Amino acid sequence: MADLAKYTIALAGNPNCGKTTLFNRLTKSNQKVGNWAGVTIEKKVGSYIKTKPGTQDKETVSVVDLPGIYSLTPYSEEEIIARNFIVDENPDLIIDIVDASNLERNLYLTFQLKKLGCPMIVALNMIDEVEQNGTMIDFRKMSEMLGLPVIPISAIEGKSFSAKAAKLMGCKSSKAAEGGVERLIEKANDILNHSYKYFKDDSEAIPASGPKETVSSESFEKKKFDPTLLKHADDIDYDEHSAEIYAEIEKITAATVREGEKHVQRERTQKIDGLLTNKWLGIPIFLAVMFVVFELSFTAGGLFTDLIDVFFNEYLAGVVGEWFTEAGTAAWMTDLVVSGIIAGVGGVLTFVPQIAILFMFLTLMEDTGYMSRVAFLLDRVFVKIGLSGKSFIPLILGFGCSVPAVMAARTLDNEMDRKTTIFITPFMSCGARLPIYALFVGAFFSAYYGLIMLFLYVLGILVAIGSAWLLKKTIFKGPSSPFIMELPPYRFPDLYTYIKHIWEKTRGFVIRAGTIIFLASVLIWFLQGYDFSFSAVENSADSILGVAGTAVAPIFEPLGFGDWRMTMSLFTGFIAKEAVVSTIEILYTPEDFETLFTPVIALAFMVFTLLYLPCMAAFATIKREFNSWKLAILAAAYQTVIAYIIAFIVYRVGLFAAGSGVLG
Amino acid sequence: MANTLNQVKPGCSCKVVNIGGNNILKNRLLYMGVTPGTVIEVVKVAPLGDPMELKIRNYTLSIRKKEAADIFIEDGSANNTGSEVI
Numbered sequence: 001m002a003d004l005a006k007y008t009i010a011l012a013g014n015p016n017c018g019k020t021t022l023f024n025r026l027t028k029s030n031q032k033v034g035n036w037a038g039v040t041i042e043k044k045v046g047s048y049i050k051t052k053p054g055t056q057d058k059e060t061v062s063v064v065d066l067p068g069i070y071s072l073t074p075y076s077e078e079e080i081i082a083r084n085f086i087v088d089e090n091p092d093l094i095i096d097i098v099d100a101s102n103l104e105r106n107l108y109l110t111f112q113l114k115k116l117g118c119p120m121i122v123a124l125n126m127i128d129e130v131e132q133n134g135t136m137i138d139f140r141k142m143s144e145m146l147g148l149p150v151i152p153i154s155a156i157e158g159k160s161f162s163a164k165a166a167k168l169m170g171c172k173s174s175k176a177a178e179g180g181v182e183r184l185i186e187k188a189n190d191i192l193n194h195s196y197k198y199f200k201d202d203s204e205a206i207p208a209s210g211p212k213e214t215v216s217s218e219s220f221e222k223k224k225f226d227p228t229l230l231k232h233a234d235d236i237d238y239d240e241h242s243a244e245i246y247a248e249i250e251k252i253t254a255a256t257v258r259e260g261e262k263h264v265q266r267e268r269t270q271k272i273d274g275l276l277t278n279k280w281l282g283i284p285i286f287l288a289v290m291f292v293v294f295e296l297s298f299t300a301g302g303l304f305t306d307l308i309d310v311f312f313n314e315y316l317a318g319v320v321g322e323w324f325t326e327a328g329t330a331a332w333m334t335d336l337v338v339s340g341i342i343a344g345v346g347g348v349l350t351f352v353p354q355i356a357i358l359f360m361f362l363t364l365m366e367d368t369g370y371m372s373r374v375a376f377l378l379d380r381v382f383v384k385i386g387l388s389g390k391s392f393i394p395l396i397l398g399f400g401c402s403v404p405a406v407m408a409a410r411t412l413d414n415e416m417d418r419k420t421t422i423f424i425t426p427f428m429s430c431g432a433r434l435p436i437y438a439l440f441v442g443a444f445f446s447a448y449y450g451l452i453m454l455f456l457y458v459l460g461i462l463v464a465i466g467s468a469w470l471l472k473k474t475i476f477k478g479p480s481s482p483f484i485m486e487l488p489p490y491r492f493p494d495l496y497t498y499i500k501h502i503w504e505k506t507r508g509f510v511i512r513a514g515t516i517i518f519l520a521s522v523l524i525w526f527l528q529g530y531d532f533s534f535s536a537v538e539n540s541a542d543s544i545l546g547v548a549g550t551a552v553a554p555i556f557e558p559l560g561f562g563d564w565r566m567t568m569s570l571f572t573g574f575i576a577k578e579a580v581v582s583t584i585e586i587l588y589t590p591e592d593f594e595t596l597f598t599p600v601i602a603l604a605f606m607v608f609t610l611l612y613l614p615c616m617a618a619f620a621t622i623k624r625e626f627n628s629w630k631l632a633i634l635a636a637a638y639q640t641v642i643a644y645i646i647a648f649i650v651y652r653v654g655l656f657a658a659g660s661g662v663l664g
Numbered sequence: 665m666a667n668t669l670n671q672v673k674p675g676c677s678c679k680v681v682n683i684g685g686n687n688i689l690k691n692r693l694l695y696m697g698v699t700p701g702t703v704i705e706v707v708k709v710a711p712l713g714d715p716m717e718l719k720i721r722n723y724t725l726s727i728r729k730k731e732a733a734d735i736f737i738e739d740g741s742a743n744n745t746g747s748e749v750i
Contacts, residue, residue, distance in 0.1 A: 071695035075688060104721040105697045242694035246702075269724075273717075282711045376726050380712035383728075389715075482689045482731045483715055484696060487724040 005047055005062030007192045010086060012113055013097035014106050015068035016369075016488040018125045020044075021155040021497050022097055023065045025181055042067075050189050061192065064091065070105070072112040076413050086116050093191050094120040095184070100130045100137065100152070101265060101489070103257065107249045108242075110146065119191050120148050123184050127152040127177040134260025142256040149187055153180030156494050269369075269489045276370065282377050289370075290396060293361040297400060301354030308353065312346025332536065336525055343582070344521020344575070345514065354431060356506045358400045362393070362408070363501045367493035372485055379483060385465050386472030388414065388483055391421045395464070398428025399457075402618035404505060406625055414481040420471045422625055423635050426614035427464035429457050432577035436609050439581050440602040443593070452603075456610050463611060463642060524572055524579075528586070540587060545571075559608065559644065560601040560651045565592075570608070576615050600654035604647045611643035667739055669704065670716070670732035677705040678737040685734035697721040698735065 011026075013019045024031075027046025044065040049058050066085060067078035074080050086094065096113055098106040110122060122143075130137065143150040154177035275281055317338045324334040365371045371393060379389030390412045397405035405425045412418040437456060445452050527545040530536055537543045541550075541564070549564030549571075556567050569583035584593070597605070613619065613636035623632035672678050680702045683690050697720055698704070705719040715728040 071692075073691055073695060075692060102721075102723045105723060108695060108697065242691070243699040246697060246699045277708070277710065277717070279708075279711050372726075376710050376715060376717065377712070379728070380710065380714045383714070479686075479688075482685075482692060483726070483728045484692050484731065485715075485726045486696075487717060487726050489724075 005060040007059065007061045007093070008089065008091040009061060009063045009093045009095055009188060009192075010066055010089075010091040010118075011063060011095050011097065012066045012082060012086075012109065013068060014070055014099060014102075014109060015486070017068070017097045017099040017102075017106060018155040019065065019068055019097045021494045022095075022123065022125065022153070022181070023063065024494075024497055024500065025155060026185070027063050048185075050185075050192075053193050061189075064089075069109065071109060072116075077415075083116075086113070086118060091118060093188055094118045095123055095188065096120055096148075097123045097125050097155075099126050100124045101126050103253055104246070104249050107146075107252065108245055110148070111245045111248065114146075114148065121184065121187055121191070122146065122148050122150045123180075124150055124152045125155050127180070128154040129265055130260075132264050133262040136258040136260070138256040142252060145252045145255065151180060151184045151187060152177050153184055155181065265489050272490050273373070273487075277373050277376060282373075286374060286377055289365075293358070297354050297358040297361065301357045304353030305350045308346070308350045312342055312349065316346070317342045332529075335529070336522065340521050340525030341518060344524070344579075345518050349510070352506065352510060355401055355404055356502065358397065359404060359502050359505045362397065362404075363498060363505070364493065367491075367498055367501070369488045369490045372487050375485060376487060385468045386480070387417050387420060387468055388412070388480075390485075391417060394421050394425055395428055398425040398430060400431055402426045402428070402430050402614050403621045406618065406621045407505070409625065414478075416472070416476040416478040417481075419626065419631070420468050420476045422622055423471055423476075423638070424464040424467045426618060426622075426635075426639060427460045427467065427611060429460045429610055430577065430614075430618075432615065433609060435578045435581045437606055439584070440597075440606050444597070444599040444602045452606075456606060459607065459646075460610055463646070467638075467642070521575070524575060528568075528583075558651075559647045560598075560604050561608075563596050566596075566605065570612070573609060574613065574616055574619075576617070577609065580609055598658075600651060600658055603654055604651035607650050608643045608647035611646060612640045613637075613643075614639070667737050668733050669706070669718075669735040669737055670729040672704075672706045672737065674706050674708045677703055679703055680735060681738050682736045683734060684736065685731070689731060689734060693727075693731070693735070696725060698725075704735075704737075 011019055011023055023044060023046060027048055031044060031046040045062060046065070047060050047062045050061055051057065052059050064085065066082040069076070069079050069082050072079055072083045074083070085091070094113055094116075096110050098110060113120060124137070124139065124142075127137075137152070139150050139152055276285060278285075320342065321334055321338045324337065362371075365374070374392060375389035377389070378392050382389050382391050391409075394405045394409040394412075397408050402425055405428065406422050409418050409421045409425065412421060437453060441449050441452050524545075527548075528540050528543050530544060531542050532544060532547070537546075540546050545568050546564060549568040552571075553562050553564045553567045556562060556570075561567060561570070565584070565587040569580045569587065572583040573580040588596075614622070619632060619636060622635060623629060626632050626635075667678075669678065669680075680698060680700055682700055683693055683698065702720060707717040707719050707724070709716050710726075715726050716732055718725045718727065
């Protein structure tokens with residue numbers, strides 16, 4: 001699709017300028033989401049078809065959504081990616097989306113982009129909001145002064161649900177922006193048809209887009225950024241031209257913008273912030289919001305979870321089992337499909353609704369602008385352990401599932417903060433560990449259910465805090481980057497873009513269930529049913545898993561879990577945490593379970609499963625986000641060693657207490 | 665001692681004279697529009713005492729007091745804008 005495109009358009013703009021909405025409108029369903037080479041930042045490429053002028057031939061125009069950035073300085077991976085894409089790939093056109101309600105700061109990027117010398121159009125977005133305040137902008141004059149075509153648009157205008165909702169709320173649609181997106185496409189096609197490349201010295205060639213070099217700056221000539229610059233960011237001279245560019249921008253806005261009397265959006269945002277970041281109410285409201293999000297994710301998600309569980313483990317397993325029996329399929333085949341694949345894959349898919357619902361809320365918090373307020377509220381707390389307020393969201397998500405939690409760490413702009421956050425996120429006790437606690441607490445501590453649960457969750461948090469502190473002092477040491485964060489105006493998210501976001505985030509999880517988990521389930525099924533000569537065994541102690549477990553068990557002897565079945569259930573916990581429970585249930589008879597586990601061993605076992613390496617899906621995500629096997633393995637090893645040490649302490653202290661009669 | 669932004673009370677505005685600190689900080693503040701001569705209004709301080717919420721060039725920016733201490737402001741330029749202190 002995109003590879004065969006005749007033309008390439010790059011979409012550039014500040015964060016929160018409506019870039020994604022415009023991207024969705026330009027490319028509709030022709031989109032592909034991937035990653036930029038070498039980094040985890042999302043790369044979105046789409047395309048649309050245009051007709052070659054004077055013919056009936058169709059031509060594909062590929063549209064690349066560059067990361068949202070404030071500037072082209074090499075301070076973040078996003079900035080380097082955006083700049084290098086323009087320099088390396090020479091797009092045929094840049095569409096620079098400018099938020100008209102935040103003109104001065106948005107135009108800064110416009111000035112920098114212009115210096116790279118690509119043909120460029122300025123799409124002046126959110127015109128409807130500006131007009132609502134009675135503000136008038138002279139587009140023609142702005143275009144003249146910038147030396148670029150300026151087209152007023154409203155990216156959410158049109159048939160979208162949000163546009164209708166906005167109208168219902170009393171927003172008038174904008175005259176100036178009417179048909180703006182269509183005119184933008186027309187203008188873009190016009191420039192593409194003429195194939196203007198590097199029209200820097202050819203000001204006659206394109207009407208109203210000839211270069212007007214008003215500010216010269218050597219540092220912004222057409223040259224690539226070396227990604228290693230990030231490591232030496234402090235050595236880069238600051239751009240003395242920033243002030244000059246802003247002076248230039250002020251001249252343009254003074255000549256083209258007549259401020260209206262009203263401040264509809266600003267007042268609305270101020271009113272909402274009066275509550276949400278209120279000195280007394282801000283934090284209580286935030287806690288209430290988090291409570292509701294969790295409550296709904298777990299209860300509403302839990303309903304679906306039960307349904308999916310019933311569907312897979314009872315309905316599907318039953319039906320498929322019968323089919324196979326009727327068709328006369330070999331018993332081992334039936335067993336593989338039913339107890340291996342359906343149980344394994346189904347077990348993972350049961351968590352998808354909870355993840356989807358959690359993401360629904362999270363994305364809503366993000367798209368409306370509340371997320372940056374949370375970072376604003378909590379920054380002070382996180383500074384104490386060397387992180388920033390932006391670390392909060394990944395960590396809270398960790399209580400649900402480490403996979404989306406680790407991915408959420410992408411929002412952190414400081415690389416060291418991001419890595420530290422990913423490293424400690426698995427210590428947040430995830431939902432899949434609950435069945436393990438439920439099993440042991442039910443068997444040994446039923447009178448102290450709440451107390452033991454609280455102990456485990458708090459232990460996880462304390463270990464996370466201690467680890468963050470340790471990591472920031474050692475391997476992730478680095479200058480703390482300044483905390484400079486925009487608090488964007490509250491806006492309704494565009495419904496289409498919103499649903500797309502949730503789907504993109506949930507999809508990866510479903511795909512993993514069908515691939516990695518599928519293969520792992522087959523493997524475990526085989527290992528616990530067959531011996532080294534590949535013949536089926538009666539007693540699973542003779543299976544490959546049994547023999548291997550017996551060999552490894554002595555390592556765990558000091559923690560109290562010297563029985564091979566305990567050891568092996570910890571290993572299957574790597575596939576998925578809930579597999580620990582199913583393995584225990586398969587391998588143990590109730591009598592064995594009660595004689596081999598004691599309350600002290602059970603407590604040490606729970607502590608170990610809380611802290612040791614995360615499940616495979618989380619590990620794979622951590623590896624992808626670190627983009628390094630070494631770091632991912634280091635993290636897993638660290639978590640396991642910590643788990644070992646703390647479980648050891650719990651076991652020994654427990655034994656001592658039991659021996660001296662304090663316990664039991 | 666020169667006046668810096670971190671000393672400005674919520675509800676007051678001031679004019680930027682210069683930015684100190686390291687190059688990363690300087691550059692990032694500059695490209696976000698905190699340039700000499702710009703008027704900054706301190707809207708509020710987060711409930712726990714840090715960071716600060718600022719109004720600048722018609723948008724809202726949040727920075728820590730530590731960063732604000734590197735932004736030098738015009739002597740006596742801090743004055744109450746009369747806007748509501750929340």
